[in-house]
Amino acid sequence: MSVSEEFNKRAHQDLISGLPEELATECLVRVPFEFHSSIKSVSRLWRNLISDGCFNRERRRAGKDESLLCLVQPLTSPSSPVNSSVDGDVNDKKKEEEGESHSQQNQQLQQPRVIGTPLYGLSVYNATLDTWHCVAIPERIPLFCECVSLQDSKQLLLIGGWDPETLQPVKDVFILDFSSGDGRGWKRGKPMSSARSFFACAEAGVGSKQVYVAGGHDDQKNAIKSAEVYDVEKDEWVMIPPMREGRDECVGFSIGVGFCVLSGYGTDSQGQFRSDAEVYDPDTDSWALVEDVWPFPDLSPRGRTSAAVGSKLWCFVDSERECEARWEVEDGEGKWKVVMETVRLPVTTMTSVFAGSLSGQAVAMVGGGGEESGTMMVRTDGGKWSHVSTPSGFSSLPFSYASIYV
Template identity: 25%
Template sequence: MQRVRVSSYQAPVHKLGDSQMTLSPKFRLAATQSSLLDPSIELELSFRGEPLIPGLPDDVALQCLLRVPVDKHATCKAVCKRWYSLFGSKEHFFTRRKELGFHDQWLFVFAHHKCTGKIEWKVLDLTQFSWHTIPAMPCKDKVCPQGFRCTAIPHQGVLFVCGGVASDVDCPLNLVLKYEVCRNRWTVMSKMITARSFFASGIIDGLVYVAGGNSTDMFELNSSEVLDPNKGTWRSVANMGTNMASYDAAVLNGKLLVTEGWFWPFYVVPRGQVYDPATDNWENMATGLREGWTGSSVVIYGHLFVVTEHERTKVKVYDSETDSWCTVEGPPLPEQICKPFCVHCCDNRIYVVGRHLHLAVGHISSLCSRGSSRKSCRFSVQWQVVDAPETLFDLTPSSAQVLFA
């Protein structure tokens, strides 16, 4: 199996040097960069009295320009030297945004072309509702996008992509990649201890946990491990109670919930496991929880919600007191959101991305009355549809994550 060589526990993309790893020309960085991208040039131009926007103080003008959608940056670079300096480098642009406290939500969608199988990330600015692209991941060209597991630390603007499977040789990967919004670049992290695909993943207290999945010989795994992003090291944790690949996973009340998922037709009852990092112990998932988990999950208001795939795409919520699922009041998922789709959330909103990258935003409202138990609350949902441009109609989503930028 071809692998990525990492010279240290965290090596930037442009230091990749493995002769066995073939990267597309798009990953090669220019040997030289324009001096206009040097932040000191911008400072020098400001001292010369060249304003960012004539008639406005620079601090006010900067607040305006840092809100310009990314898909307009190429046009903005042509305005003047100072604008070129600001918009010419994504790292410089997002560093300035971070310094001034910008904290907007962006939806990162991992998608593949249904005809060619090519993978790429598309990003929707949830404030401007404009799409743009980030640099391609440094990985093999022929991969199965569904085999990867993506997870994120939203408020840090950090995205992790782990594992995967090389489709040309049907071999799981132990590749780990990190994307940082403020740097607009990928970094190759230390590889997982075990190569795996179709596994569970989740972030608890800033640590990345992975469990189960398919191994290099295509047998299901029971091993689990955790990554400390600050140290860049993986370590093993307790094995699962059974060998299983993961259909879906969620982090609820500080625990990692892993479900095998339903397979149509429903010949077998799905298995489920729950991991508690405080005790480093796995236990069987409650019967009602695993049997009713028939879709993609999100956690809102401390409750587990599922966008179902077998029940007319109605949202439902888990009631831990009765170990049962309740239908969320409101309309079903809009018809524009065709399967397969992927689901994520932020605050009280569910984001469901369907084929052609059409987006449905579900606004979840709590219907709890005063004095009622928090666990027995009722909820309702209202949907808003954001149609994607025709240029994205060839794409099918595999994963979605919300990051702040």
């Protein structure tokens, strides 16, 4: 298989001594991703080539890219947090760089500490190689942080959640750059304008490096209306108009160039999930209400909805629940359409589950939690579910996830 013309124009001579350029390039695109960090140190020529965006596209064209499922989940064997920084300072002086005054830091230090809270970590399932591993993180990540990936820049963001010691919502942003090597590119991003948890979060826009967040709750468990957008390249947050309603435990998706916030509940109606959604249109800088899109007032959309291929959303329901196989809602101007397709889980209503998508396939983590044994299942093209070998250290139910090609 020959390399594409686009990649060939940007490739370099003498990649491997004694081999033609085309053959040398074909060898390099077949190197598994876990070794990319190491082979970058071979030469500046190899580093520049592997860091080039065309190299990633060529791996995908050749069918040698790898599909990763990144899971934020409780660690079943807690260990002491790592305090040293990796690829950037993540120690206490960051608080000053993020604009926090000494008085604000003192207030944080005076927050009551909660002992015995679980440690959360980032687990990665490589679906291509059928392997699992934990990503080394330079400090304790927040509990219940949201996980979102940016495919074009090969970055993974962990946003918001709870401080693991005070259990207070945080503004934190952690960024993992997969292009710098698996687990070797951690840094802190600029914090959000508002501390929040259990909020909607998604990358939105065509070819964009922007992440939208909206809703969630504050430190008093009040549902939040506010929303903001993060420009990853500029490392800055910009507030956008608030939603019409405060939405706690909502979930976010990209719809076209817009951002959809699905369901959630208000401060005075906790646990009663709304049937509507709101869609933000960046062209008009406004929100539109979408009626009758979530028909389950007793069911959280978190862990039960996922973006599928195209503009379709999957709705994961228990095998015994009655509902339509498909429903859709669209605006009058034809800018967007919310299409929900039912995916039946191979479990009863009493089983814990967290479902999503991986490389265009439905995936579900069934059971698990704490030290209990759980398992991952993937739905094949024929609609049948098959088990994925899940080591005990990775069996707890995740809180959030993102998938990415590398």
